[in-house]
Amino acid sequence: MTANLILASGKAWYLSSEFWVLVPLFLFFALVAWKGGFRAMGGALDKRAEAIRDELDEARRLREEAQALLASYQRKQAEAEAQATEIVEKARRDAESMAAQARADLSERLQRRAAQAEAKIASAEAQALAEVRARAADLAVDTARDLIATELTASDRTRLFKDGLSQMNGTLR
Secondary structure, three states: OHHHHEOOOOOEHHHOHHHHHHHHHHHHHHHHHHOOHHHHHHHHHHHHHHHHHHHHHHHHHHHHHHHHHHHHHHHHHHHHHHHHHHHHHHHHHHHHHHHHHHHHHHHHHHHHHHHHHHHHHHHHHHHHHHHHHHHHHHHHHHHHHHHHHHHOOHHHHHHHHHHHHHHHHHHHO
C-alpha cells in the first residue's frame, strides 16, 4: 500500500505541492457551498438570464411595433401617392374642361361679333344705298327742274302737270 502512495518522484502524495494547492481549493468550494454561494451564483445567473429574456421580449415587441409603424407609414404613403395622383388627374380634367369651355366661349363670342359685324355691314350698305338713291333722286329732280325751266314751253309744262295729276289720281285710287 505504501508503494501505491508514492508518486513517480518518490515522495508521498501528502507531501506534494499539488496536493496542498488542491486542499485549499476544495476548502474554498466547500465554504462557498456552505454559505450558499452556488445558489447565489445560480440565482444571479437566473436573474441575468431573466433580464436577457426580458430584453429580448422588449426588443421583439419594439420590432413588432416598428414593423407596424413602418406598415402604417407605407400605407399612408401609398394613400398620399394615390391622393396626389387623383388630385393631378382631377386638375388635368378640370384644365381640359376649362380649356374646352374657353374654346366654346371664344367661338361663341367670335360668332356673335361676326354676326354683329355682318349686321353693321348690312346696315351700312343699306344706308349707303339709301343715300345713293336719295342723292340720285335729288339729282334727277334737280336735273328735271332745270330741264323743265329751260327747255319746256308753257304749254308743255301744263301738259306735264296734267299728266302727273292723272297718274297720281290713278295711283291714289
